[in-house]
Amino acid sequence: xxxxLYIFLFVFIGVQNVDAQNFPSQVWHDGTLYLSDxxxxxxxxxxxxxxxxxxxxSQSIQTFSSxxxxxxxxxxxxxxxxxxxxSLPYDVNNNDYAVPIFFELLTDGPDIxxxxxxxxxxxxxSMGMYSMYMSPMYGPxxxxxxxxxxxxxxxxxxEITKYSQKKKELLNYMDDREDExxxxxRKNRLSHDRRGDLLRITAYYNQLKE
Numbered sequence: 251x252x253x254x255l256y257i258f259l260f261v262f263i264g265v266q267n268v269d270a271q272n273f274p275s276q277v278w279h280d281g282t283l284y285l286s287d288x289x290x291x292x293x294x295x296x297x298x299x300x301x302x303x304x305x306x307x308s309q310s311i312q313t314f315s316s317x318x319x320x321x322x323x324x325x326x327x328x329x330x331x332x333x334x335x336x337s338l339p340y341d342v343n344n345n346d347y348a349v350p351i352f353f354e355l356l357t358d359g360p361d362i363x364x365x366x367x368x369x370x371x372x373x374x375x376s377m378g379m380y381s382m383y384m385s386p387m388y389g390p391x392x393x394x395x396x397x398x399x400x401x402x403x404x405x406x407x408x409e410i411t412k413y414s415q416k417k418k419e420l421l422n423y424m425d426d427r428e429d430e431x432x433x434x435x436r437k438n439r440l441s442h443d444r445r446g447d448l449l450r451i452t453a454y455y456n457q458l459k460e
Contacts, residue, residue, distance in 0.1 A: 273370055273398055274328045281324035295324055299367055302351045316350045340410050356449045359456025363405035371399045400445055415443040424455045431455055
């Protein structure tokens with residue numbers, strides 16, 4: 251009984267920590283905002299990719315849309331580095347009408363540029379084995395936690411295309427260096443659908459093309 255109580259307390263604290271977790275889009279970052287009219291602002295920035303807006307905190311809070319911004323840069327303590335986002339035209343609804351939305355630049359190259367857009371999603375698997383201890387006897391059922399996920403895009407020949415995160419599609423983009431890319435992925439145990447690995451793969455392909 252005492253062991254189960256310890257497990258319950260451990261899990262409850264874990265849930266509280268998950269609920270209190272702040273994702274990069276939910277906090278203010280030191281950054282620089284570049285507007286379409288040439289104005290540049292430095293200060294605390296908070297971005298919202300769902301609504302494609304950026305807030306600037308100075309004496310007051312100002313809100314700017316993606317249509318008035320060319321790019322913005324932040325220092326992100328979550329990832330521990332500078333992140334750059336560009337406002338680029340994209341056909342969101344596949345109706346042959348492009349509107350400016352924000353994309354994060356992961357790696358740039360002469361042939362392929364890798365972009366991404368993050369979003370927050372529920373992650374029911376993150377509770378793992380501890381969820382089996384939750385019952386009316388010990389407390390309410392455990393709710394889903396959240397995690398950061400990404401959609402990836404390739405910019406090639408002036409066109410932005412959403413990546414399906416399938417290995418075959420990735421190799422189709424790099425078909426003229428497919429054998430070398432596959433060997434590089436295998437030797438370094440890189441996955442075709444993880445942010446850091448996909449960045450390395452794309453950067454390696456662009457290096458081969460230089």
